[in-house]
Amino acid sequence: MKIRFLCMVAAVALLGACSSDDTATQGGAATATAPTATAPAKPGVVPGSQADFVANVGDRVFFAFDKYSLTPEGKDQLAKWVAFLKKYPSDQLVVEGHADERGTREYNLALGERRANSVKDFLVSQGVQATRLKVISYGKERPAVLGSNETSWAQNRRAVGVVQ
């Protein structure tokens, strides 16, 4: 029973991720925002779950090349994260920081950590308890979108929220 439930959630999460990436590849560099932010609620999604977060809030924000400051679009997006986290106070959030492939491995690890902390700092400034947040950097190790071009790179310079 429990196992079946988990599978279902995982399948929904996977769908969400796929659709977000498909949309993402069409987005421009500067205008990149979380594509699923305004998607309508999907049936079968557990409120407060990662699937809910991906489908109805939007799980990522984007950064300019070699930058870790939040864009205005990013802050708008993170305001939705704050509302979600306040609505589901038992949720914990892991903030992943990522970089595009145009940089050296070790620097990109540090850059991803900076980006994840930019998000964390913003969430804390908006009243989310720091103890609910964890950061991790993947540097350039986990691209969301393939392709050695600016459109893909813009989608890979990101911070992603993962609800626990």
Place this chain on the structure above:
Amino acid sequence: MIVKMLRYVAAMAVGAVFFGAAARAEVVIDITRGNVQPMPIAITSFAGSGAQEGQIGREMAGVISADLERSGLFKPIDPKAFIQTVESLQVQPRFPDWKAINAQALVQGRIEQTQDGHLRVEFRLWDVYAETQMVGQAYNAAPQGWRRIAHMIADAIYKRITGEDGYFDTQLVYVAESGPQQKRIKRLAIMDQDGENHRFLTDGQELVLTPRFSPNQREITYLSYFQNNPRVYILHLDSGRRELLGDFPGMTFAPRFSPDGNKVIMSLAQDGNTNIYEMDLRTRHSTRLTNDGSIDTAPSYAPDGSKVTFESDRSGGQQIYVMNADGSGQTRISFGDGRYATPVWSPRGDLIAFTKYKGQEFFIGVMHPDGSGERLLAKGFLVEAPTWAPNGRVLAYWRQTPSDSSGRGGATKLYSIDLTGNNERQVVTPLDGSDPAWSPLIP
């Protein structure tokens, strides 16, 4: 860059002429020259006292030939052209036979089994035109150690003819890569520098990056995402034991051993700030060496341990710095156009190798520790993270091809190149590979 390179070559060529005059009738390769004609060398099968030794003797000649050929400095002559037989060579080289096929140097050897079942390997290096023996040495080893003896003999030949220490009796540790880029599987792997004796050190369950050897090669320090906690570990090769290094309040990464093996230097990222720390492996006491709001990472010790080079973006973009080993005297040394990263101090102390990113291209280059004399050796869509062979004459690094949106491309491969910028070669690995680290000469 080309102009600089030519000047370098010209200066070195003058040195070569002088040296050549002083050492007449000596077979010599000046490897500081830009583009050396490889020296024709005849490497004969080592004669064996029995069938098994004969087989090993043939394989040893093959390993020695491949090592010397790969250096780009030697051109082993096809054994089919040899006139004198291995048997008659045991009595005395007939030098006219070797001059006839234009061999400048001749290598011969003999393998016997000792009473305790070991191999005794003798080899001689002859100067064909001077008709003199340049090296004669004997080695003892267990039968399965024949490959290492072959590499040691290749090192002895290289050293005698170039005047520089060899680098063939060494290993590479690197990150073996497989699977799609979004969820790439990465495993630590180790192999001899010629690709033999390849084995995986981790199982791919967790992401691992940037392995580096300890000076005695029995440990490897690296970054592992074990339990989704990116931290620096030490892997003890003899026991297979993995050890978490320190208890830091954030991600630790970019580790390297000190030249005496007593310390590991690395970065700690915490609250959006990355600084460099040094941990004493005996006391487990850690010391912060940099303290500013920028990304300070990729530290590497000078071979005498007195200084550290590292990269920092404190000036705006990534640049290379040098400081004293206690963190004092932090000085920027790179001022060229572009970003400079991953500085690695040469084992000879005279150069720092780096990755450079300018425009849309990456480069592997070297500069002096004071920042002068920058030379770029390799370039590409992505070339990254040079590592030095122990003689400071050859570098390895990794190269990635661009990918398209369906995931084609994106291959990562290891390469080596001469300090002169010549003889770039792929280091063949079973899977894709990145983050190579060259071992010191095996003790």
